Amino acid sequence: MDRIAIVGGAQLKGEIPISGAKNSAIKLMAASILTDEPLRLTNMPRLADTKFLGRLLEQFGIAVTESNGPDGQETLFHAREISSTFAPYDLVRQMRASFNVLGPLLARTGHAKVSLPGGCTIGARPVDLHIEALAKLGAQMEMSEGYVSALAPNGLQGTEIEFPFVSVGATEHTLLAAVMAHGTTVLKNAAREPEIGDLARCLVSMGAKIEGIDTDTLVIEGVTSLHGTTWSVIPDRIEMGSYAVAAAMAGGEVRITKARPELIQALTDKMIEAGVDIEPTADGVIVRRDPTQRLKAVNVTTEVYPGFATDLQAQFMALMTLAEGESVIHENIFENRFMHAPELGRLGAEIHVHAGEARVVGVEHLKGAPVMATDLRASISLVIAGLAAEGETTVGRVYHLDRGFERMEEKLSACGARVRRIKGDGDGR
Template sequence: MDRIAITGGAPLRGTIPIYGAKNSALKLQAAALLSADPLILENMPDLADTRFMAQLLASLGVEITWIKETRTLRMHAAEISSTIAPYDQVRKMRASFNVLGPLLARVGHATVSLPGGCAIGARPVDLHLKAFEAMGADIVIEQGYVKAAALRGLKGAEIEFPFVSVGATEHAMLAATLAHGETVLKNVAREPEIIDLADCLNAMGARIEGAGTGEIHIRGVTSLKGATHSVVADRIEAGTFALAAAAAGGNVLLQGARFDHLQALIKVLRGAGVEVDAEARGLRVKRNGGRIQPVSFETEPFPGFPTDLQAQAMALLCLAEGQSRIRETIFENRFMHAPELARLGAQIAVHGNEAVVTGVEALKGAPVMATDLRASVSLVIAGLAAEGETVVNRVYHLDRGFEKLEPKLAACGAQIQRLKVEQ
């Protein structure tokens, strides 16, 4: 297993390009199943998760052409050769479950493994399945597999989610594009990735209105065509590098980052005493001298503070001149990074879904262990600001969501390198 070694204390100066959003790209990949024509995705992130999804699609009959030099992925599902997504594929990544809806909509049946457990808490798929049942699908769960059928096609329905769910919103959107009649989705997620998916589907010939609001209307069509779509910039990657620049100090331009997608984070950063400004090419983050100020926040669905930036923000607030409070309202069990940050000298007290962070003047380098994707990058951020060397173990988590993390940071002056570990 690879490790990442960081010698802290070097400010970050330069430009970091922000790639396409992982959370959007995975659902856009699933959309390729809806059309017999090619779907071409530009600004495509090359990550462990997107590669897993490509492998799964290939096993279903999708012809995959990935041109890494131009960050372009071409997917052509002329024929669906299989409607079975086995456990060995789906267990690697929860988002692969999202092939169920497109297969059901286009072919009329599918057998997809239930996703495996998740380190950051339960993320049930019952909302997804209830939405498909509302659209007329017959669903049976046997031996860990979802067997779904709608042999006469899905039908439009009015579906109100009991709570906001990004995954269920996206999955229902995918399936409803080919349903007979109109589907109305209420109490839906409003994330930029929802809008990105709607834009792509509409370019393929879907009729979707209301993405980005609390209610989405989808009038089903008989078939979708091919399209070329550029994946929206990854706001989580952009936010992560913004927090890294804030913790290490310096002056960084996040090229391609969207100011309008990061309002909640920008409020926290400015409250902490960090300069953040929109520029024509992206977002500039500056901190030169002065202690970080304490800031309290809670995670919320968009446009609130994203849960996927909570761990990274905690790493920054470990250096604050005072006490900060963080409430996690999206996922249970998402403070597993706190004990590892404590190994660097952080003072964090966790009480249920709230963490109290009492800032210290300096963190000290130490060996630490990554527990999940976002937790692992929070340890990298802390290591950038710590005195001495920090070694982050189990960094395979990082490769699921960050492409070229070390080279991007090193290009801005960070003393960071990946250590290959012999098996």
């Protein structure tokens, strides 16, 4: 397996452009199933996850064409005909979000058989809410031998669905199915993440009728068909936040561009509280920090948007390892999302985990060591820590990293980081 090697101690100075959001792109790709006309997505990230989903869409007979257009990377999806509605385990297991093809396949064709998903091991994350929502829309659902078979021969029927707790995946999946259901669907206690708003606005551009975008109540009036459109993927707020933390960890001055700083306000507020200088710009932020001045310990609690994102928790924990004092991090979204803590400990961090709480006692120095990525966000937290650690840090199992960060080594190296990819076998230690 590939590894990432980082020699710490170099301050960062330069510019980092942000790519399109992975968590938006993969749901927009699923939306291509809903129309027989072309859907062109610009500002498209080129990631392992988008490649996985592209292969799955091709399994259904959808033409997927990547190119470089006037606005950068783009991909054209054309589902002129759906030749198969079967999503096999070998494809779905590679990325959890690929389960979200079930709803649009059902809405367009009236039937589908999709494998239960795989994905990162950061918690149970069951798909019960997805299945229950589709059943409430009138689908006949059957689970057998690791697959979900669904039938809606007369189409889906609009209804009212109140989610028992906020779920990004279930909100997106139900939205993808409900836009072509007969009648009106009301989604209550819906998630409000920016990626959901991006998906909803793209669907509206395709002819869907959706009210309440960016609120916790979505009202969808079903339409009989959708048409093609061109849509620019929203900037990746998690990538933006990760590089902001990286700049603060290493010290120096980094201009982050092609981004929307309001999407990570909860993070930047905490970084400012910790002593980081953050200056908003027209298309991003400038992050500055004097590495000779210690950070201040800050407590955070992960919450649904617009609260502090669980996808930025690991990165912020890395930052707090060098803060003066003790910070307490509460994880309220995923129960297994402290798996990076022991790996940070290998670099000399002092972290005490109990249930959903991590206490981080800041140390003066980290020291490079071999570490192993356990999931996507944990992998970038280890890279961030390595930027400030003395000596060399090697991060193994970086296939996790490749799922969500595009050209990471190139972007950090352009700002002076000493980071490189090592090709090879082994378990990543």
